[in-house]
Amino acid sequence: MNDEIKKTPGHLSLDDIRNGCIVLAGEENKEEQKLCMIKEEFRNGIDNIKNTTPSVTFYGSARIKEDHPVYQVVKNLAYRISKELNYAVITGGGPGVMEAANHGSHDAGGRSLGLTISLPHEQHTNPYVTDEIPFEFFFARQVSMSYATEVCIFCPGGFGTFYELFEILTNMQTGKIGSVPIILYGSEFWNPLDKVIKEILLEKYQTVSDNDRSLYTIMDDDDAILEIVKNSKIRSGNDSLK
DSSP: OGGGOOOEEOSSOHHHHHHHHHHHHOTTOHHHHHHHHHHHHHHHHHHHHTTOOSEEEEEOOSOOOTTSHHHHHHHHHHHHHHHHHOOEEEEOSSSTHHHHHHHHHHHTTOOEEEEEEOOSSSOOOOTTOSEEEEESOHHHHHHHHHSSOSEEEEOSOOHHHHHHHHHHHHHHHTTSSOOOOEEEEOHHHHHHHHHHIIIIIIIISOOSOGGGGGGOEEEOOHHHHHHHHHTSOOOOHHHHOO
């Protein structure tokens, strides 16, 4: 199957960006090279993603195997989003939950994007990505993943998933990005986190407000999620930067 899937790279590869920045900054100026690479990664990511609309971005663990129930439900949800609503699906392009979402979208004949990251382990581009945009820096990748997406769906995951979730929630809480539906998919996984936020952060220490809990919704119902996606506001990059 892998040979049948055509991968469309981003406008620039990581080597393109790196080599161009070496030329611009000079062979010995490592600091300027790095600053140049960060700038060009943002430019490359946003240039590639800004016309991908409407879209839904999936987040979740790279460690979920194909025979895991989470993989199957994510695959089915992504399939329906692409097939029934004709939305593109965006992920980090790796294995696990990311692969499940790309797999479902690919099977539906949809556009299946992978914003991949260079890591020492876990990360390889899954075979269901139709458009790949490569990144070296997490923060450039994260901005690009949420830049113009209509809905963010967070599935069970580890530190990386929580990092991505709380960064988006913080940016929404502080008004740095416009409002976007944040769905926490899977109540068994997410209800304990919601309990910690309510009982510890809100009630015991008052480090968040009650309104902050309205920034996300915990859901299991695929039909209800499709309704949210269908009725979501079509966004542009300007909605993501305030």
